[in-house]
Amino acid sequence: MKKFLKIVGIVIASIIGIILCLVAWVMFTDVPSYPPKSLSIQIPTDSLTLHTGKVIVEGRCAYCHLGTDNKLSGRQMAPASDPFGEYSSKNITQDKTYGIGSYTKEQLAYFLRTGINQHGKYIGPWMASVLLSDSDLGAVIAYLKSDSPLVQPSSANPQGLQPNFLLKALLKFGAFGPLKYDEKPVATPSPENTVAFGKYVATARYSCYECHSNSFETNDQYEPEKSIGYFGGGNPIPDNQFKTTLSANITMSPTTGIGKWNYDQFMRAVTTGERPDGKVLSAAMPRLHALDEQELKAIWEYLRTVPVIENKVAR
Ligand code: HEC
Numbered sequence: 001m002k003k004f005l006k007i008v009g010i011v012i013a014s015i016i017g018i019i020l021c022l023v024a025w026v027m028f029t030d031v032p033s034y035p036p037k038s039l040s041i042q043i044p045t046d047s048l049t050l051h052t053g054k055v056i057v058e059g060r061c062a063y064c065h066l067g068t069d070n071k072l073s074g075r076q077m078a079p080a081s082d083p084f085g086e087y088s089s090k091n092i093t094q095d096k097t098y099g100i101g102s103y104t105k106e107q108l109a110y111f112l113r114t115g116i117n118q119h120g121k122y123i124g125p126w127m128a129s130v131l132l133s134d135s136d137l138g139a140v141i142a143y144l145k146s147d148s149p150l151v152q153p154s155s156a157n158p159q160g161l162q163p164n165f166l167l168k169a170l171l172k173f174g175a176f177g178p179l180k181y182d183e184k185p186v187a188t189p190s191p192e193n194t195v196a197f198g199k200y201v202a203t204a205r206y207s208c209y210e211c212h213s214n215s216f217e218t219n220d221q222y223e224p225e226k227s228i229g230y231f232g233g234g235n236p237i238p239d240n241q242f243k244t245t246l247s248a249n250i251t252m253s254p255t256t257g258i259g260k261w262n263y264d265q266f267m268r269a270v271t272t273g274e275r276p277d278g279k280v281l282s283a284a285m286p287r288l289h290a291l292d293e294q295e296l297k298a299i300w301e302y303l304r305t306v307p308v309i310e311n312k313v314a315r
């Protein structure tokens with residue numbers, strides 16, 4: 001009996017020892033770093049693609065990066081009660097010290113593909129995409145390097161995300177890490193192929209699916225249509241006051257989605273935030289006022305092909 005208790009004691013002590021070592025490893029060693037790289041990239045100069053770059057940055061990046069000085073100087077993104085603690089986005093103006101003025105176009109391209117920044121640090125899943133076409137990626141970078149007032153130098157200095165225990169653990173156990181990018185060319189589907197183009201616009205270009213599927217954690221960044229609850233809504237989205245609204249079901253269910261809407265009602269909701277019943281959508285839904293008709297019509301046609309999900313989202 002005594003011998004048995006002794007063995008049990010040793011086993012328990014070893015388990016506790018191993019757990020303490022793991023905790024210490026998570027807490028006191030550096031988060032993983034990755035070799036920073038550059039990608040050679042074509043920066044488009046035609047006015048149509050440049051316009052797309054402007055719409056992507058002003059519609060999508062500005063949602064998280066617009067600061068109080070009306071430049072992309074960063075803002076607080078989450079309150080202290082967030083599981084990752086209080087954190088902010090960063091200054092992505094052309095300031096060489098506080099912004100991203102010291103990034104080359106090629107370093108930005110690699111960062112926006114993988115999430116690995118110019119110092120080899122993984123900065124999170126918000127910006128990176130392996131699906132954005134090469135010409136759209138080039139257009140985003142052209143805009144960030146342009147003379148738009150939004151990206152002129154600002155000395156605001158929000159600190160970004162400081163890894164707490166949870167984030168360190170996720171990074172170290174590989175649950176949270178850079179995107180795998182094979183460096184193969186990525187093309188924009190031809191707008192003539194309306195449904196394929198619509199899918200591209202609703203996923204890679206404006207990331208509608210990221211907010212409109214079940215949750216950020218279960219989204220599939222390589223094959224968006226494999227995301228749980230694809231376009232069925234219910235994902236809690238914080239606005240810039242941290243007030244959370246569940247994203248809407250935008251599949252074509254006539255009862256729980258937008259199956260009874262017509263194209264004009266859809267276009268109005270996406271560009272101005274006004275619903276057919278006259279209600280105004282929460283600020284958690286970006287106002288994508290600069291999307292052009294070709295893009296909006298293509299998203300609409302694509303959504304009509306997406307499998308219907310019956311998910312009644314509490315409004
Ligand atoms: C959902 C919110 C969100 C969106 C959308 C977003 N970002 Fe960010 N971005 C962040 C946060 C948060 C950080 C800071 C992360 C950190 O410090 O770990 C950040 C950091 C960055 C950085 C800093 C890299 C560095 O080295 O410090 C760049 C560059 C950047 N974002 C560019 C973009 C671009 C370009 C877009 C649009 C294509 C974009 N972001 C869209 C939230 C967002």
Ligand code: HEC
Pocket residue numbers: 063202206207208209211212237245246247248249250257258266269270275280281282283284285286288299315
């Ligand atoms: C940052 C997250 C986010 C992104 C990106 C986003 N949405 Fe939304 N969207 C929401 C939220 C949250 C709501 C619900 C707002 C409310 O209930 O007031 C919403 C509501 C809507 C509605 C209204 C549906 C209804 O029943 O009222 C439509 C239509 C819509 N979004 C389409 C789109 C399209 C198309 C895109 C991409 C071009 C897109 N959204 C991108 C968060 C987002």
